[in-house]
Amino acid sequence: MRWSQAFIPTLREVPAEAEAPSHRLLLRAGYIRQVSAGIYAHLMLARRSLLKIMQIIREEMDAIGAQEFHLPVLNPAELWRESGRWDAVDVIFKFKDRAQHDMCLGITHEEEMTNIARSELRSYKQLPQIWYQIQEKFRDEPRPKSGLLRLREFFMKDSYSFDIDEAGLDASYDKHVHAYKRICERCGVRTLYVEAFSGMMGGSVSGEFTAPTDAGEDSIAVSACGYAANLEKAISAVTPVDDPAGDEAPEAFPTPGLKTIDDLVRFTGESPARMIKTLVYVAQSQPVVILMRGDHTLSEIKLSTALGTGVFRPATPEEALKLHGANLGSLGPLGLTGVRILADKALEGRRDLIAGANRDDTHLRHVAPGRDFKAEYHDLRLVAAGDPCVRCGQPLEVIKAVELGHVFKLGRRYSEAMHATVLDASGKEVVLVMGSYGLGVERVLTAAVEQNHDKDGMFLPKSIAPFEVILTAANMDDTKLRAAAEELYAELQRQSIDVLFDDRDERPGVKFKDADLIGVPFRLTLGRRTFEQGRAEIFVRATKQAQEVKLTEAVQVVKQQLGS
RNA sequence: CGGGGCGUAGCGUAGCCUGGUAGCGCGCUUGGUUCGGGACCAAGAGGUCCCCAGUUCAAAUCUGGGCGCCCCGACCA
Numbered sequence: 001m002r003w004s005q006a007f008i009p010t011l012r013e014v015p016a017e018a019e020a021p022s023h024r025l026l027l028r029a030g031y032i033r034q035v036s037a038g039i040y041a042h043l044m045l046a047r048r049s050l051l052k053i054m055q056i057i058r059e060e061m062d063a064i065g066a067q068e069f070h071l072p073v074l075n076p077a078e079l080w081r082e083s084g085r086w087d088a089v090d091v092i093f094k095f096k097d098r099a100q101h102d103m104c105l106g107i108t109h110e111e112e113m114t115n116i117a118r119s120e121l122r123s124y125k126q127l128p129q130i131w132y133q134i135q136e137k138f139r140d141e142p143r144p145k146s147g148l149l150r151l152r153e154f155f156m157k158d159s160y161s162f163d164i165d166e167a168g169l170d171a172s173y174d175k176h177v178h179a180y181k182r183i184c185e186r187c188g189v190r191t192l193y194v195e196a197f198s199g200m201m202g203g204s205v206s207g208e209f210t211a212p213t214d215a216g217e218d219s220i221a222v223s224a225c226g227y228a229a230n231l232e233k234a235i236s237a238v239t240p241v242d243d244p245a246g247d248e249a250p251e252a253f254p255t256p257g258l259k260t261i262d263d264l265v266r267f268t269g270e271s272p273a274r275m276i277k278t279l280v281y282v283a284q285s286q287p288v289v290i291l292m293r294g295d296h297t298l299s300e301i302k303l304s305t306a307l308g309t310g311v312f313r314p315a316t317p318e319e320a321l322k323l324h325g326a327n328l329g330s331l332g333p334l335g336l337t338g339v340r341i342l343a344d345k346a347l348e349g350r351r352d353l354i355a356g357a358n359r360d361d362t363h364l365r366h367v368a369p370g371r372d373f374k375a376e377y378h379d380l381r382l383v384a385a386g387d388p389c390v391r392c393g394q395p396l397e398v399i400k401a402v403e404l405g406h407v408f409k410l411g412r413r414y415s416e417a418m419h420a421t422v423l424d425a426s427g428k429e430v431v432l433v434m435g436s437y438g439l440g441v442e443r444v445l446t447a448a449v450e451q452n453h454d455k456d457g458m459f460l461p462k463s464i465a466p467f468e469v470i471l472t473a474a475n476m477d478d479t480k481l482r483a484a485a486e487e488l489y490a491e492l493q494r495q496s497i498d499v500l501f502d503d504r505d506e507r508p509g510v511k512f513k514d515a516d517l518i519g520v521p522f523r524l525t526l527g528r529r530t531f532e533q534g535r536a537e538i539f540v541r542a543t544k545q546a547q548e549v550k551l552t553e554a555v556q557v558v559k560q561q562l563g564s
Numbered sequence: 565c566g567g568g569g570c571g572u573a574g575c576g577u578a579g580c581c582u583g584g585u586a587g588c589g590c591g592c593u594u595g596g597u598u599c600g601g602g603a604c605c606a607a608g609a610g611g612u613c614c615c616c617a618g619u620u621c622a623a624a625u626c627u628g629g630g631c632g633c634c635c636c637g638a639c640c641a
Contacts, residue, residue: 010575010591037633139641142565145634150641406641438641474600509601516601527600537600 001467002489003502007044009033011514020215022449023147025458029518031466038144038152045518046445048466050155053187053444054134056463057157060182064175066130066159110414110436113160117432118420124164124430127422128172132159134441146215148442149402155441162415162432164424169409169433173205176407176437180209183439184404188461189447194220196406197232197301205409209439210401211447220401221383225392232301235379236387236396238293238346241273246352248366250334256361259329261294264354264363271295276347276355276367278331280320283312287323291333291343291375294354298344299382306342306378324358332356332364333373343375402447405439449519452542457517459542467500468562470520474508474527484551485526488536491555492524497562516541524558526551 009030026032031046042050058068113131121129134157141152148154161172177193184191189211196208208230210220221227221234229235258264261272275294280287281303288307292298304312317328323339324331332355333341347353351368369375385398414420415432424430449458462468471492473485485501492499500520502511508527515523523539530537536554538561539546549557 137641141641142639143635143637156641403641440641472600477599507599507601507603509599509603512601514602525600529600 001500003500003504006500008518009043011517020146020149020213020446020450021453022215022446022458023149025449025453025517026148026446029457031518032148038141038150040148040151040153045466049445049460049464050441052464052466053441054155054157056186057134057183057439057441060179060186061130061132061157061159063182064130064179066132066179068132068134070133070135109158110160110410110434111418113436114414114418114420114432114434117160117162117415117434118418121162121420121422121432124422124424127162127164127432128168129162130159130172130175131162132157132437146217148446149215149217151442157439157441159437161435161437162420163434164422164430165433169411169435173407173409173435176435177207180405180407180437180439184209184211184444187444187448187464188452189404189444190451191404191447192220192222192228192401194222194401195229195233197230207407208403209405209407210403211443211451212399212401213447213450214400215446215450216400216402218401218403220399221385221387221396222399223389223392223396224394225389227389227391227396231383231398232299234383234396235390236383237390237393238296238381239273239388241271241293241350243274243350243352246366247368247371248352250364250366250372252357252359252362252364254361255330255363258361258363264294268354270354274353276333276353276369278333278356280315280323280331281312282315282319283307287315287319287339288312289323289331289333289336289339289341290380291341291347291369292380293344293346296344296346297382297384298380302378302380302382303342306376306380324356326356326358326360326362330356330358330360330362332358332367333369333375334358334364334367336373341373341375342380343369343377344380345377346381347375348377402443402450403440404443404447405437407437408435410434410436452519456513458519459521460519462521462562465519465521467520468498469522469524469558470500470502470515470518472502472508472511472515472523472525474511474525476503476505478528478531481526481528481531484531488524488526488551488554492558495555495559497555497558522558522561524554 011028011030026046029045030043032040032042035041061068121127134155137154137156139152141150144150144152159176161169163169163172181193191209191211194208194210196206210216210218219231221229221231221236255264255267258267261275261277264275265272272294277292277294279290279292279298281290290298290303320331321327334355335358347369349370353367354363354365355367357364383396386395388394389396412431412433415434420432421429422432445464448460448464452459452461469492471485471489473482476482489499489501502515504511519541521541523541525537525539527537530548534551535548536551537546537548538557
């Protein structure tokens with residue numbers, strides 16, 4: 001393709017704001033353009049990269065025996081096409097009415113897939129099946145952010161597996177993990193497979209493919225031994241605490257004006273690990289008391305698992321006062337009746353602790369869980385950097401990462417509800433065991449940029465770069481040189497090399513800067529000085545190393561470099 | 565949904581406090597010189613100052629309302 005005939009917008013400076021560098025670079029390099037809040041137009045360069053990523057996904061899905069199809073859904077783009085209104089997409093995202101919005105997005109893909117499986121799959125002989133699609137998705141994100149990482153409109157590959165039993169599901173799941181690893185590798189993205197929280201999708205096991213980068217929205221706990229988990233799910237060993245021996249009864253002591261654990265630490269000289277932090281939540285209009293070790297933080301995700309509902313909120317100070325008979329700062333677990341008390345496991349079996357007395361400006365010492373109050377024990381603690389790893393004991397590190405894909409063992413949740421069954425070898429009806437697997441296409445591109453850029457732009461791996469080579473003629477006004485460049489361009493095309501010919505009548509500096517910016521891995525340059533010696537230059541974008549080659553051999557050398 | 569900021573030429577912005585000719589950089593057009601790391605000189609085109617209402621002799625500027633965008637948080641694939 002010729003630059004002068006391609007639509008590559010003016011490459012411009014984008015102000016350095018708090019956005020991810022990948023987003024700035026993609027805007028600067030003319031890959032994308034913002035259309036509306038959270039909606040980006042993919043221009044030619046991005047389109048070519050994304051298509052290459054999609055092709056890699058197809059090849060790897062094909063390798064695990066998956067079949068592609070396309071689920072038609074009523075989505076904003078279709079409404080837009082039907083209505084012919086350019087502003088319709090915007091209009092749809094602004095639905096105030098939730099029901100109207102859901103109607104527009106249709107039912108979930110899991111349900112639709114299960115529905116198809118129910119009518120198509122009759123016998124165990126048809127199993128296992130893996131079906132996938134690569135499709136535009138629409139999400140009513142309340143606040144799109146971080147450029148291409150959180151969008152209202154994006155491409156997603158989603159697949160669904162159907163098996164006769166758990167062993168089959170395990171195999172389908174493992175195939176996906178393997179395929180996703182291959183996809184990320186081939187796209188030049190370093191990833192970490194981590195244990196994840198299954199969220200509202202249900203099912204028991206789920207894993208995330210994440211690309212470590214500061215631009216990410218997820219926090220991941222990682223250990224030297226290879227343990228890695230999303231912070232929502234991560235567990236760690238607790239640093240042990242030596243409680244004094246003895247079993248004295250709880251004893252009140254005055255703590256005037258002391259509200260926080262920090263205040264208490266200063267006042268008593270005790271470690272925060274020897275204190276009980278008392279929190280009050282309201283779940284489904286019932287108060288719930290949460291107890292944490294003083295130096296630990298509550299994970300609301302884990303709390304939702306323990307409660308079995310995601311509908312809860314912190315209690316208001318008034319509600320807490322009504323329940324405990326004391327104001328915030330002096331709450332404790334003793335003497336409460338008719339209320340559910342959840343305690344973190346780090347409090348189990350402890351003794352001689354300090355807790356609020358449920359009387360203003362008063363705390364208790366010598367408090368022993370189990371003896372002085374009853375509670376349900378759950379893992380409620382948010383893992384913190386430095387906690388010992390449960391496997392190797394080394395301190396955990398907490399890093400930021402971008403979630404590229406999420407794989408779920410769904411089990412029978414959908415198939416049971418929708419009666420999706422097949423007959424087994426003995427003619428008995430069995431419920432299908434399902435898995436679902438998502439992968440964000442833009443996120444793969446974004447992560448690749450995030451991990452492969454410098455101050456001058458990006459250097460995408462050749463597998464997903466919009467072009468394999470950019471051919472730059474430094475002086476288009478030199479007729480001989482121009483003719484030689486045209487001849488090289490024709491030869492590269494004959495050799496099926498994906499080449500962008502920068503034939504613009506620009507100054508060399510401009511063309512070099514633009515080439516650096518847009519991320520094409522190799523630049524083949526023809527300039528006067530080298531041309532007179534019958535030579536061309538091959539420039540490797542990632543390393544910025546240049547090498548001179550004979551003009552007659554240039555295409556072969558490029559071909560070699562692309563092959564390696 | 566809560567908090568903060570912004571809306572002026574294709575892009576980035578100054579002017580607003582203290583009302584009175586709308587300015588700058590980049591880009592664009594024309595001519596010339598230049599041509600291996602974002603050139604220079606000269607001439608030029610380009611604006612409902614987000615919208616509506618109010619105050620005023622006079623509003624980009626002051627007041628009220630609306631719309632839009634960005635950032636932080638909450639919520640969530």
